Amino acid sequence: MAFKTFHKGGVHPADKKITAGASIQPLAIPATVSIPCAQHIGAPAEIIVQKGDKVKVGQLIAKANGFVSANIHSSVSGTVKNIGPVPDASGYTKQAVIIQVEGDEWEETIDRTPDIKRNIDDLKPEEIINKVHDAGIVGMGGATFPTKVKLSVPLGKKAEAVIINAVECEPYLTADHRVMLEKGDELMIGTQLIMKAVNCENAYIGIEANKPDAIKYLTELSSKYPGIKVVPLQLKYPQGSEKHLIAAVTGREVPSGRLPIDVGAVVDNAGTAVAIYEAVMKNKPLFERVVTVTGDSVKNPGNFLVRIGTPISALIEAVGGLPEDTEKIISGGPMMGKAVTTLDIPVAKGTSGVLMLSKDLAHRGEAENCIRCGKCVDACPMGLEPYLLSAYAQRKNFEELENNHVTDCIECGCCVFSCPSNRPILDFVRFGKQSVMKIIRSRKK
Amino acid sequence: MSNLLTISPSPHAKGKDTVKSLMGGVLLALAPAFLCSLYFFGLGALITTLVSVISCVLFEWLITKFILKQTPKLADLSAVLTGVLLAFNLPSNISPFIVMFGALIAIGVGKMSFGGLGQNPFNPALVGRVFLLISFPVQMTGAWPKPIESRWQYLDAVTGATPMSYSELGKVNMMDMFFGGVGGSLGEVAALALILGGIFLIVRKIITWHIPVSILVTVLIITSIAYLTDPEKFANPLYHLLGGGLLLGAIFMATDYVTSPMSDKGKLIYGFGIGLLTVIIRLWGSYPEGMSFAILIMNALTPIINKYVKPTRFGVVKTK
Amino acid sequence: MDNVIVISVLILGGIAILAALILYVIAKKFKVEEDPRIDLVAECLPGANCGGCGFAGCRNFAEACVKDFSGKVCTAGGNDVMKKVADVLGVQAETAEAKIAVVRCQGSNECRPKTNNYEGAKTCAIVAATYGGQTGCAFGCIGLGDCESVCQFGAIKVNEKTGLPEVNEEKCTGCGACVKACPKIVIELRKKAVKFRKVYVSCVNKDKGATAKKACSKACIGCGKCAKTCPFGAITVENNLAYIDFEKCKMCRKCVVECPTGAIREENFPPRKPKEEAPKQLNTSTGADKVETPKEPGKINLEKPSDNLLKE
Structure with a gap:
C-alpha cells in the first residue's frame, strides 16, 4: 500500500502504544x-x-x-x-x-439507549451546528478549538474535503484508536454530519500505519458510507497537526497565517466526530471522554471513559496506582502534553491521556553547546530554523524573530527531540513566539 | 511518591542522538580508513594518529581547565575526532613534534580560541593541517612514505611521490587508488574505505548526502570538461575524484557540523563552492592539493550562506 | 632594473593618490551633519544603555534631549545628570523624584517550600509562560534572575541561599529595567527615602489567606489589620493583598508590628527601643535577618515590593 505523508521535516519517536489492545x-x-x-x-x-x-x-x-x-x-x-x-x-x-x-441522574432529553441512529436526512446544516454549539463540543485532540467555529464555513469559502484526524501521532496515546475500533459507526455518522454541516461531499479519515486493525475495520465500514474514504498514512510525527494532515491527505499546504478552510479543508478529530454524533443524534452534551492512562511501569494501563472534572488521581488509581519510580506526570502525550504539578488536576475536554514517566524518561539531559548540526532544521515540519529562532529569543530580538516567521511555529517539539545537545530550543522559541504575538496584537490595536 | 514531580515545557520525549553518539559515529566511520592506513603505513600511521589524538585531547583539557577555567567536556569525543582527522591529513613519517604542534594549533587556535565546540568558524583539524603545510612544507609534502614497503619504519620510511604531483600521474594504477596502495596522507590511502565510511554516515543519518555528493559531482563535471578539452594537459577526472584528500575532505572534513551550513540548499551551495575551488586550485594553482584551502574558504562563507539561504517554509510554495 | 623600481613606485603611488581622492570625495559628499550638542549631552549620561528612559540607548536619549528637552528624564542618572544635560543645552532642569527598586517577595527556600522541580530553560519569563512555578505560590519571585541579567549596574543579584534577588541600594539607580524584566511584577520602584529607609508589603500573592499561607509562611493573607492600624490611610487591601502607598506612608511602622505573618517589612531603621519589641516584631526582624543580613557595610539587601499600582 502506498501510504501518504507530508514531506517536510518530522521525526519518528518510539510509538509505545502499550494500551492499543485495551478496550474502553x-x-x-x-x-x-x-x-x-x-x-x-x-x-x-x-x-x-x-x-x-x-x-x-x-x-x-x-x-x-x-x-x-x-x-x-x-x-x-x-x-x-x-x-x-x-x-x-x-x-x-x-x-x-x-x-x-449524588447518584447518577441524567437529563431526560439524553438518549441513553445503545441504538445507533442513522437517519440524518431531515437535519439542516444550521441545526447540526447549533446542536454542536449547545453540546459544548471542542476539538478533542488537545487543541480544544470550539468545533462550532470550524463548522461555520465563512462566506465566500467552500469546503472541498472533510478530514477526520485519526492519526494520533503522539506516542503512548490510544484513545482515538480505541474509539475507532469500538465506535466505528458513530464515527462514520458523525463524519456524515460534519459533511452535511459544511456542505461537502468528500471525507477522508487519516490513520497512521501503526493502527492496521483500525485501517482495516474502517475501510470495510466505509463502503456503507458513500463519500467517506480511509487514507492510510506513513508513521511520522507530527502528522496529527492539522496543517500536516491536510498536506498528507490532499497535498495542499495551508499558507502561513491562514486557516485550513483557505485550502478547502475542514479537519476534526475522530473523538470529536463521535461527540458530534452523540450531540446531534442522541442529545448528549460533551461531558465525558476517552482518556488513555499509561506509562512504561504502570501496572494495568488502559483506556477509560471518564467524566469531565474527575481528578487524574482517580484515573491513576484505576490503573493500579502511581508507580514508585514516577517522576513526571503528563496530561496529554509526551511530545506536546503538559507536565502537571499535582494529581488534583481535573480531566478536561482536551485531556487525551495521562502519562506517567519513570525516572529515566522524566528528565532532560544537560544542555550542551549548540554544535550547529542542523538536525533541528531538518526536523522542523514548518521549515523554520529553530536554532536561530531560539538564539534570537534568548537575546529578545523580537524583530528578527518576526522576520524569521516565529509565528509559524506549531510547538510540535521536533527540534528538541532531534537536538543532540539537549538544548531547550522550544522553550525559547515558544517564549519568542508568545512575545511576538503580543507585539503583533498590540500593533493591530 | 516521595520525590517532587518534575516539570518542564514540552516535549517530554527525546531522540537517541547525543553529541557523543554523533562524534562516536563519525569515529566509527573512520575506522575502515584507519585500518587501511595501518595496513599500508603500519607503525608510522599508528604513532602519528596516537600522538595527534592524545595531544588534541590533552590540549583541550589543559585549555578548558586552566585558561577558560571551565569543566572540561572530553566525553563528547570531539577532541578525539579532531585528532584523528588531523592525523589523517598528515604523512605517516612526520615528526611527532610537528604533529603535536599541529594539534596545539588545531585545538588552541582553531577551536578553543573561539569558545570551544560549536563556536569555531573553521574546521579545527584543517586549521592545524594548513598551518603545518605552510610552516613545514618540506616535511608535509616533500616525501611521502611508500605504502607497504615502509610498514615497519617510521621516520626513516622509504618515500615516493603522491599522485597529485603531476609528474607522477599516469604511472599510478587507478585500482590502487581505489583499493589503497598509493602514497599520500594517512587517511587518503584507500578510497573504498572512505566511501564505506561515508555510506555508514549517511545511513545512520549522522550526515546528509548533500555536501559530499555536491562536492564530488562538481569536481567530476569540471574536471571532465577540462579533460575533454585537453587530455594532454589535464588528468583523467577519476584521478581527481579518487586522489588526494578529495574523498576524505568531502565525506569527513567538509561535513563537519559546526562549520557547514544548516539548510539543505545551503549545503548544496557550500558543496559546489568547495568542489569548484578545489578544482581551480588543483588545475591552476601552485599547490597540487586544494581541498583544505577550499574547505576553509567555504567555512568562512558558511555564516553568509546561513543568513541568505533559508529552508523552504511550510505553506510557502503552493497556495491554492 | 631602475626602470622597474620607478614604474612600481609610480603605479603604487598613483593608486594611493587615486584611492585617497576617492575617499576624500566620499567623505565630503556623504558627511552626516550632526548637532554637536548631541555628543556633549551623551557625555553627561551614564552610558549604560539601560533603557530606563524609554529610549533604545543613551545616544538616542541624547538626540531626543537635543530636539526637545522637556519631560525627558534619565532615570539611571537622576537629577545630577539631568542638571548637567540642562546646563549643556542651556535650559532649566526639572527635578524628578528619586526611586529605588524593591523586591516584594520573601518566599525564600525556607518559607516557601518547593512543590515540584523545574527542568526547563532557566529564565523567569519561560517559567512564567509554562506554569505557576516551583512553589505553591504562583505570584511570587521565580528566582532565576531575569532581573539580574538586565541590570546594567550590577545592583540586583539573586542570593543563592534564599533564591531571591537582593538590591544593592548604593548601586541601584532606579532605572526600572528589572521591573520590566520581571514576568511576575514582583519588583516595584518605590520612593528613595533618607538612608534608604522603607516600609512595604513584601508579598504579591493574591490567593485567599489560607491558600497563600499554606504556600508561604511570609505571605500577605489579606487580613487587613495593617490597613486598620495605619493612621495615614496609606494601606489598601485588594484581592487579598495589602499595598502601602509610598506617597502617603510616613514610615511610622505601626503596620509592621501589626502584621501577623511578617509580610510587611521595615528596612534600614535603627533598632527599636526594647519596650516596643513585641513578639510579633521579633518575628519580623528574625525573618528580615535571614533574608537580608548585610554582609558588608554599604551592601544592603532590599526586599519585595507589592504593586497594585503598577498593574493598574
Missing part, C-alpha cells in the same frame, strides 16, 4: 468533580449555577462567552459545593465548579 472501560464516578470553565481556546465560559444548586448529568452549568467559546455541562448529578479556583493542566488555577456527586 467506564471509570467509576468520583465523589466530587471540579469542572473548569476554561477548557477550550477562547473566552472562558460564564458560570450560571450557584453554590448549593442541584444539577443533573448533562445540565448546562456554564455558558459560552462570545463566538470563540464553548458551553460546559455538568458531568455528574449532585450539588454544587463550591465555585472557586482549582489548578488545571496549565499550571495555574482557573475558576471551576466543584460538584458533590
